[in-house]
Amino acid sequence: MSIGVHNIGQGCVTCLDYDEHYILTFPNGYGRQVNALWSILTVPWIELGGECSINCSKTGYNASIVFHTKPFYGGKKHRITAEIFSPNDKKPFCSIEGEWNGVMYAKYTTGENAVFIDTKKMPTIKKKVRKLEDQDDFESRCLWKDVTYNLK
Numbered sequence: 001m002s003i004g005v006h007n008i009g010q011g012c013v014t015c016l017d018y019d020e021h022y023i024l025t026f027p028n029g030y031g032r033q034v035n036a037l038w039s040i041l042t043v044p045w046i047e048l049g050g051e052c053s054i055n056c057s058k059t060g061y062n063a064s065i066v067f068h069t070k071p072f073y074g075g076k077k078h079r080i081t082a083e084i085f086s087p088n089d090k091k092p093f094c095s096i097e098g099e100w101n102g103v104m105y106a107k108y109t110t111g112e113n114a115v116f117i118d119t120k121k122m123p124t125i126k127k128k129v130r131k132l133e134d135q136d137d138f139e140s141r142c143l144w145k146d147v148t149y150n151l152k
Contacts, residue, residue: 005029024054027067047077048100060087076127080104 007026014021025112027048055062061084068079080100094148096116098104106116119151135142 002033003031020056020058022054022056025052027052027065030069032070045077051053061085078102 006028009026011024011026012021013024015087028050030047030049031044032047033044047069048067050067052065052067053062054065060113063082063084065080065082068081070077070079076099078099078101080096082096084094084096085092093109095107096104098116101119103118104116106112106117108114129141130139131135132142132145137143139149
């Protein structure tokens with residue numbers, strides 16, 4: 001048994017230092033083994049699944065990402081594979097695999113293999129958020145301020 005959330009729409013990430021804007025889509029989210037019988041046999045978990053993309057219109061670079069869900073029997077949780085493409089190329093110059101909440105490894109067309117990122121070693125960085133009064137009506141914190149207040 002599980003519950004799934006299908007994420008629709010897209011997000012935009014801006015890298016101010018490079019004046020680059022990345023449009024990205026989101027994976028689906030799943031709560032797994034949420035039924036009483038299965039919770040005796042396994043520990044419930046949350047996972048991501050599905051395909052996503054990241055595109056930069058300025059540079060033309062793009063990535064195709066697949067979040068793999070855990071098979072019913074065997075297999076690992078939180079697996080991810082990705083391919084990164086140069087502008088106008090049909091073949092990726094880099095392939096990535098690993099765990100999205102752990103270590104991901106990169107394999108380049110040059111033959112080089114390297115750790116792409118180790119999320120467990122990354123420092124936690126405090127978010128920089130504009131003051132509520134400086135946000136537009138439909139920015140997340142402004143839009144959800146009453147819900148956040150009541151949850152607290």
